[in-house]
Amino acid sequence: MTKRLTLLVLFFLFAVGAQAQEFTPIQYEEYKLDNGLTVILHTDRTAPTAMTYVLYRVGSKDEVTGRTGFAHFFEHLMFEGTKNIKRGQIDKLVTAAGGVLNASTSFDQTDYFFKVPINQLELALWIESERMAHLVVDSQGVETQRKVVKEELKQRYEGRPFGTLGDNLFKNTFKGTPYEWMPIGVAQDINSASIQEFLEFHEKYYLPNNACLVVGGDLDVDQTKQWIKKYFGSIPAGNNPERRTIVIPKQTEPRELIVEEAVTPLPAYIESYVTVDYRNDDAYALELLGNVLSSGKSSRLYQRLVDNEQLALQASSFGMPLDKAGMFAFFSIANAGVEFAQIETAIKEEIAKVQRDGVTEEEFNKVRNAKETSFTRSFLSLDSKLRNLAAYSLFYGQTDLVNKELEKYMSVTRDDIKRVANTYLRPERKNVVKYVVMDKNS
Known part of the structure; x- marks a missing residue:
């Protein structure tokens, strides 16, 4: 609601309308092909467009030490070419049809999407089926993408203040697990990997029985089903990927990591705790706890660290539930001359207040209402609907x-928020990363 309206009455009406907006249940149809591919269809008549979204259950946690970055590498390689699509033509075919395309990789998944005019839906489905069935993994494509990924790594890390923050945060929090490296991987791992290793990774995970295809938009449902059967139905299933058991070691004492980098402009303090995976109901209470502590300038951390005591330029907290674990973290950039101990003490005291007294009724209602609004708005876009349908499936x-x-968010109570603060934000579970400013004269 950032648009300025000239007349106050219009602004008032708009505000009331936004608050009254309720979540509209998403209508969909779900079925499986004989090869195990999960298919979900969602009709949206808002515009004469369609979107295909393919989610593969493979991410960086499925890699091994010394061979990281494979899932992210395939995010790039899947745009190279297939048995029936010449190298470099996928982007051109989609853009020439008036569409857009993209992909992303995380710890637990890799996804790909096309958004096209509705009369180009068959093209999008054919291309996506080609990538699933006939991706070309050869020396030319691999070497091309090695260069691309190396350049991406360079841009991410070289000369960027706090560019390594994610790496150090996850390495310190999830030490000894496949969550300790970032999805982008390590340059030397990609450099030293053989084509055969890439082929084996692709053959293991990029299968119809390890994927979900969601198609949404202004669909002719019967026609869409025919195209899906035509292009995806004959792709053979593979063995269901064997997945190792991921055990998060019990932490009995806090850990600390000191980071010294020439590009660090101001001290940064990051404090994290291992929590629960996203299937656990405590993940909802932890998210609301994070909102109480740091959502907006009236939040506890912002008021304490930034406004009142002026210890930090920035103060926030966030949760990240994953497939096999989760994390809750605090992040602050300190003002010049402020000691880390001052930041650490302030955060410790704010945690202790919640653990002892819980959150106020006013805070609870505020974050609850804000979550209801943001949740509803997040499902207004076709993109968001398709992504969520695939993930939940x-x-x-x-x-x-x-x-x-x-409903799960709305069922969280004040006692739940207090309980998760006491359960997970315990001193022996704390992991700290400190970015120190290097002495320019040393």
Whole structure:
């Protein structure tokens, strides 16, 4: 609601309308092909467009030490070419059809999407099926993408203040687990990997029975089903990927990591705790706890660290539930001359207040209402609907949770928020990363 309106009455009406907006359940149809591919269809008549979204259950946690970055590498390689699409033509075919395309990789998944005019939906489905069935993994494509990924790594890290923050945060928090490296991987791992290793990784994970295809938009449902059967139905299933058991070691004492980099302009303090995976109901209470502590300038951390005591330029907290674990973290950039101990003490005291007294009724209602509004708005876009449908199906095994998850947030109580603060934000579970400013004269 950032647009300025000239007349106050219009602003008032707009504000009331936004607050009254309720979540509209998402209608969808879900089925499986004989090869195990999960298919979800969602009709949206808002515009004469369509979107295909393919989610593969493979991310950086499925890699091994010394061979990281493979899932992210395939995010790039899947745009190279296939048996029936010449190298470099995928982008051109989609853009020439008036569409857009992209992909992303995280710790637990890799996804790809096309958004096209509705009369180009068949093209999008054919290209996506080609990538699933006939991706070309050869020396030319691999070497091309090695260069691309190395350049991406260079841009991410070289000369960027706090560019390594994610690496150090996850390395310190999830030490000894496959969550300790970032999805982008390590340059030397990609450099030293053989084509055969890439082929084996692709053959293991990029299978119809390890994927979910969601198609949404101004669909002719019967025609869409025919195209899906035509292009995806004959792709053979593979063996269901064997997945190692990921055990998060019990932490009995805090850990600390000191980072010295020439590009660090001001001290940064990051404090993290291992929590729960996203299927655990405590993840909802932890998210609301984070909102109480740091959502907006009236939040506890911002008021304490930034406004009142002026210890930091920035203060925030965030949660990140994952497939096999989760993390809750605090992040602050200190003002010049402020000691880390001052930041650490302030955060410790704010945690202790919640653990002892809980949150106020006013704070609780504020974050609860804000979550209801943000959740509803997040499902206004076709992109968001398709992404969530795929995730709830492939990772939760409960596609209908897309229409029920708001209830989980709304069922969180003040006692739940107090309980999770006491359960997970314990001193022996604390992990600290400190970015120190190097002495320019040393």
